[in-house]
Amino acid sequence: MDLFGEAAPPRDIRGVIVHPGLLDRAAQEALVRDVRTLVEAAPLFRPETRRGQKMSVRMTSAGSVGWVSDRRGYRYEPQHPAGVPWPAIPRSVLAIWDEVAGVDRQPDTCLVNFYDADAKMGMHQDRDEADLRWPVVSISLGDEALFRIGNEERxxxxxxxxxxxxxVAVLGGEGRMLHHGIDRIRAGSSDLLAGGGRLNLTLRVAGA
DNA sequence: GAGTAACT
DNA sequence: ATGT
Incomplete structure (x- = not known):
């Protein structure tokens, strides 16, 4: 099976490297199976911001820590809000990091974001990690998403x-601290997920 | 579509 | 301000 037979050369958008079609259909389906198992152990929840507004995405995590947001702010926690440990990061997901991250270290967290047809994510920086030099790897599954890349300053x-x-997108080097967000989901653009929507897997090194 | 601001 |  050709897991990493790129359909097109990588593109560099302001230091964000996008690998179009890196994962073939079989690889995508295998990832979805692994994510379904993960979500059974650590159910999706809808986080809220510090001001108590619900985010439109639903999320969970795998790894030694997981990203959470609530009225106390953004942080990495060793447990799901329900009090259970986060499941291990699937090997299928770690293999993608090994392919594209270009560093001799494994991620310690995998954020799973589910976008329904109306979900969005405002412009933000990934800056809750202890060492902001490690790259961030983002995997897209399911419906297409309009991704916006900005600047280091707002x-x-x-x-x-x-x-x-x-x-698969890699935010590393010059691209690591750029603001980015999801403006829109193109509902019905993929049949990968039975109920529609988009899964995004974000791999990071959260700890020191 | 993209950038800014007001508001909550 | 990972909000509308």
Missing amino acids: GGRTQSLWLRSGD
Whole structure:
């Protein structure tokens, strides 16, 4: 099986490297099976911001820590909000990191974000990690998503691109601290997930 | 579509 | 301010 037969050369958007079609259909289906198992152990929840507003995405995590947000702010926690440990990061997911991250260290957390047709994610930076030099790897599964990439400072010019199922993006080097977000989901654009929607897997090194 | 601001 |  050709897990990493790239359909097109990687693209560099302001230091964010996007590998279009890195994952073939079989690899995508295997990932979805692993994520379903993961979500059975650590159910999706809807986080809220510090001001108590519900986010539109539902999320969970795998790894030694998981990202959470509530009125106390953003942080990595060793347990799911329900009080259970996060499940292990699936090997199928770690293999993708090994392929594209380009560093001699494994991630210690995998954030699982589920976007329904109406879900969005505002522009933000990934900055809750102890060492911001490690790259971030983002895997897209299911419906297409309009991804916006901005600047290190808030505001200014941005570039948007559609992320498709099987695409893998790496935020490293110059791209690591850029603001980014998801503006829109193109409902019905993929049949990978039976109920529709988009799964995004974000691999990070959270600890020191 | 993209950038800014107001508001909660 | 990972909000609308």
